[in-house]
Amino acid sequence: MTQKPEPGRNGFTLIELVVIILILSIVAAVAVPQFGEVYRGVKLSGAAKKMVNDLRYAQNLAASSQQCHRAAFTGTAAYEVRDMGGACPAAGVGTLVPDPLTRSGMAVDLTRPEFSGVLITLPTGFAGDYVEFDSLGRPYDSGGLLAAAKSVVLTAGSENRTITVQPQTGRVGSN
16 A cells, blocks of 8 residues: 655645755766866867878878978968978978868867867977978978977867877877
Protein backbone atom coordinates (compact mmCIF):
# COMPACT_ATOMS: atom_id res chain seq x y z
CA MET A 1 0.00 0.00 0.00
CA THR A 2 1.34 3.45 -0.95
CA GLN A 3 1.35 6.23 1.50
CA LYS A 4 -0.23 9.51 0.55
CA PRO A 5 1.84 12.60 1.27
CA GLU A 6 0.74 14.72 4.15
CA PRO A 7 -1.41 17.65 3.10
CA GLY A 8 0.73 20.75 2.49
CA ARG A 9 4.08 18.81 2.03
CA ASN A 10 4.14 18.45 -1.81
CA GLY A 11 7.10 20.80 -2.57
CA PHE A 12 10.37 22.22 -1.41
CA THR A 13 10.81 24.67 1.36
CA LEU A 14 12.27 28.12 0.74
CA ILE A 15 15.42 27.16 2.65
CA GLU A 16 15.96 24.10 0.42
CA LEU A 17 15.59 26.22 -2.73
CA VAL A 18 18.02 28.87 -1.45
CA VAL A 19 20.62 26.19 -0.59
CA ILE A 20 20.34 24.65 -4.08
CA ILE A 21 20.70 28.06 -5.76
CA LEU A 22 23.72 28.84 -3.57
CA ILE A 23 25.41 25.55 -4.48
CA LEU A 24 24.76 26.10 -8.21
CA SER A 25 26.15 29.65 -7.96
CA ILE A 26 29.37 28.42 -6.37
CA VAL A 27 29.81 25.69 -9.00
CA ALA A 28 29.21 28.22 -11.81
CA ALA A 29 31.68 30.72 -10.30
CA VAL A 30 34.39 28.04 -10.27
CA ALA A 31 33.60 26.50 -13.67
CA VAL A 32 33.07 29.57 -15.90
CA PRO A 33 36.70 30.85 -15.79
CA GLN A 34 37.88 27.36 -16.75
CA PHE A 35 35.80 27.47 -19.94
CA GLY A 36 37.69 30.58 -21.10
CA GLU A 37 41.04 28.85 -20.57
CA VAL A 38 39.89 25.72 -22.44
CA TYR A 39 38.53 27.84 -25.31
CA ARG A 40 41.83 29.74 -25.56
CA GLY A 41 43.67 26.38 -25.76
CA VAL A 42 41.36 25.26 -28.57
CA LYS A 43 42.10 28.45 -30.53
CA LEU A 44 45.84 27.98 -29.99
CA SER A 45 45.75 24.35 -31.13
CA GLY A 46 43.75 25.31 -34.21
CA ALA A 47 46.17 28.10 -35.11
CA ALA A 48 49.17 25.77 -34.62
CA LYS A 49 47.64 23.08 -36.85
CA LYS A 50 46.83 25.67 -39.52
CA MET A 51 50.36 27.08 -39.49
CA VAL A 52 51.95 23.63 -39.69
CA ASN A 53 49.68 22.72 -42.61
CA ASP A 54 50.35 26.03 -44.38
CA LEU A 55 54.14 25.61 -44.02
CA ARG A 56 53.85 22.06 -45.40
CA TYR A 57 51.68 23.43 -48.22
CA ALA A 58 54.38 25.98 -49.11
CA GLN A 59 56.97 23.20 -49.08
CA ASN A 60 54.84 20.98 -51.33
CA LEU A 61 54.17 23.84 -53.74
CA ALA A 62 57.91 24.51 -53.96
CA ALA A 63 58.63 20.88 -54.77
CA SER A 64 55.80 20.48 -57.29
CA SER A 65 56.42 23.75 -59.14
CA GLN A 66 60.23 23.69 -58.84
CA GLN A 67 60.00 27.30 -57.59
CA CYS A 68 60.97 28.88 -54.27
CA HIS A 69 58.01 29.45 -51.92
CA ARG A 70 58.06 31.61 -48.79
CA ALA A 71 56.03 31.72 -45.60
CA ALA A 72 56.50 35.30 -44.38
CA PHE A 73 55.51 36.40 -40.88
CA THR A 74 54.06 39.86 -41.42
CA GLY A 75 53.26 40.79 -37.83
CA THR A 76 52.47 39.40 -34.43
CA ALA A 77 49.23 37.90 -35.69
CA ALA A 78 49.65 37.35 -39.44
CA TYR A 79 51.58 35.43 -42.06
CA GLU A 80 51.32 34.74 -45.78
CA VAL A 81 52.51 32.18 -48.30
CA ARG A 82 54.15 33.52 -51.47
CA ASP A 83 55.50 32.08 -54.70
CA MET A 84 58.94 33.67 -55.01
CA GLY A 85 59.79 32.12 -58.40
CA GLY A 86 63.26 30.89 -59.24
CA ALA A 87 65.73 29.52 -56.74
CA CYS A 88 66.16 30.12 -53.01
CA PRO A 89 67.15 32.35 -51.36
CA ALA A 90 64.86 34.63 -53.32
CA ALA A 91 64.72 38.39 -53.58
CA GLY A 92 61.59 40.49 -53.97
CA VAL A 93 58.10 40.02 -52.64
CA GLY A 94 56.71 37.30 -54.92
CA THR A 95 52.99 36.68 -55.36
CA LEU A 96 50.46 35.32 -52.91
CA VAL A 97 49.59 31.70 -53.62
CA PRO A 98 45.92 30.74 -53.69
CA ASP A 99 44.53 29.27 -50.49
CA PRO A 100 43.33 25.75 -51.41
CA LEU A 101 40.14 26.28 -49.41
CA THR A 102 39.06 29.81 -50.35
CA ARG A 103 40.98 30.26 -53.63
CA SER A 104 41.88 33.78 -52.49
CA GLY A 105 45.43 34.87 -51.68
CA MET A 106 46.92 32.96 -48.75
CA ALA A 107 47.28 35.74 -46.19
CA VAL A 108 46.41 34.33 -42.76
CA ASP A 109 45.14 36.73 -40.11
CA LEU A 110 45.15 35.31 -36.59
CA THR A 111 42.86 38.10 -35.39
CA ARG A 112 39.93 36.31 -37.04
CA PRO A 113 37.41 35.08 -34.45
CA GLU A 114 38.50 31.43 -34.60
CA PHE A 115 42.10 32.40 -33.72
CA SER A 116 41.68 35.68 -31.79
CA GLY A 117 44.14 36.08 -28.95
CA VAL A 118 46.86 33.99 -30.61
CA LEU A 119 50.17 35.78 -31.18
CA ILE A 120 53.27 34.87 -33.24
CA THR A 121 56.76 35.23 -31.76
CA LEU A 122 59.94 34.70 -33.73
CA PRO A 123 62.61 33.60 -31.24
CA THR A 124 66.06 35.15 -31.07
CA GLY A 125 68.36 33.69 -33.70
CA PHE A 126 65.65 33.49 -36.37
CA ALA A 127 67.29 35.13 -39.38
CA GLY A 128 64.65 37.22 -41.14
CA ASP A 129 60.91 37.09 -40.72
CA TYR A 130 60.31 34.22 -43.13
CA VAL A 131 61.17 30.66 -44.08
CA GLU A 132 61.54 29.60 -47.73
CA PHE A 133 61.46 26.17 -49.31
CA ASP A 134 63.38 25.26 -52.46
CA SER A 135 62.47 22.71 -55.15
CA LEU A 136 63.79 19.88 -52.93
CA GLY A 137 61.78 21.04 -49.92
CA ARG A 138 64.86 22.30 -48.08
CA PRO A 139 64.29 25.30 -45.80
CA TYR A 140 66.04 28.67 -46.03
CA ASP A 141 65.91 31.91 -44.10
CA SER A 142 67.65 35.21 -44.84
CA GLY A 143 70.93 33.60 -43.72
CA GLY A 144 70.68 30.89 -46.40
CA LEU A 145 70.09 27.14 -46.06
CA LEU A 146 69.09 26.37 -42.47
CA ALA A 147 71.95 24.93 -40.45
CA ALA A 148 69.83 24.37 -37.32
CA ALA A 149 66.17 23.92 -36.55
CA LYS A 150 64.15 27.15 -36.51
CA SER A 151 61.07 27.70 -34.41
CA VAL A 152 58.07 29.99 -34.34
CA VAL A 153 56.15 30.25 -31.07
CA LEU A 154 52.40 30.76 -30.96
CA THR A 155 51.05 32.11 -27.67
CA ALA A 156 47.54 32.44 -26.25
CA GLY A 157 47.35 33.56 -22.65
CA SER A 158 49.77 31.44 -20.66
CA GLU A 159 49.92 28.60 -23.22
CA ASN A 160 52.47 28.17 -26.02
CA ARG A 161 52.84 25.97 -29.09
CA THR A 162 56.17 25.78 -30.89
CA ILE A 163 56.26 25.18 -34.66
CA THR A 164 59.67 23.85 -35.71
CA VAL A 165 61.22 23.57 -39.17
CA GLN A 166 64.10 21.08 -39.31
CA PRO A 167 67.25 21.79 -41.35
CA GLN A 168 68.01 19.80 -44.53
CA THR A 169 64.70 17.88 -44.62
CA GLY A 170 62.38 20.83 -43.93
CA ARG A 171 60.22 18.63 -41.70
CA VAL A 172 57.58 20.82 -40.05
CA GLY A 173 56.08 19.84 -36.72
CA SER A 174 54.65 21.25 -33.51
CA ASN A 175 54.67 20.31 -29.85
